[in-house]
């Protein structure tokens with residue numbers, strides 16, 4: 001996770017075995033929680049903001065910064081480290097470690113495993129293949145312990161599988177630059193990406209307090225669901241982005257709005 005990461009080139013699968021244990025009594029406890037680049041996912045933000053009792057806007061303002069990824073042109077949100085000498089994560093506190101442990105981000109859950117997604121052509125369709133790798137840092141002594149895992153049992157234990165399920169629709173948007181005809185996002189689309197991905201309270205206002213529902217054909221049941229359930233709203237945001245980026249016809253325009261689409 002840190003800038004000093006040592007990423008092992010070996011590709012792991014769900015059945016790969018390894019030994020590891022992280023616990024409060026270990027000498028390196030919390031050493032991995034400073035000077036880190038933690039890119040946040042939409043579901044990370046929902047869990048963290050709710051844990052802290054903040055709106056998405058308050059959470060983003062206080063705990064994150066965003067930067068536009070040069071290769072994809074997507075603006076991503078990162079956890080902002082404190083300004084102390086160690087550049088500590090704002091949530092790490094002595095003596096207990098992570099103060100938001102039950103709602104920590106997915107990359108903290110995976111650690112010391114890293115996860116990545118590859119796009120592959122299979123027969124006539126495109127499939128996304130997830131794979132894993134070890135992140136080995138000198139200070140991390142967990143590899144010297146003797147608890148045995150497979151990548152799969154580690155993911156289950158850390159609840160990373162739930163996070164992956166929640167974020168899967170979003171991750172498929174991140175692969176869009178591999179699709180033919182996908183250009184860099186202009187500033188307006190970058191803003192839409194940021195709002196729909198991270199700032200759910202603002203996205204909710206965009207859907208319900210603008211002309212959005214005059215333009216898009218959303219049935220009553222879905223309308224009620226996205227109004228009251230933020231996971232449903234998050235997933236609707238992924239569909240909206242796929243429509244906006246012309247990756248899928250994932251939303252329908254109302255016939256009466258077609259003439260006024262612009």
Ligand code: SF4
Pocket residue numbers: 032033034036089090091092093097098099100101104105108
């Ligand atoms: S969120 Fe928690 S686990 Fe992740 S770096 Fe911060 S303190 Fe450590």
Ligand code: SF4
Pocket residue numbers: 021022023026028029030031032033111112139140141142143
């Ligand atoms: S064992 Fe590794 S993951 Fe656990 S506290 Fe130490 S450095 Fe962090």
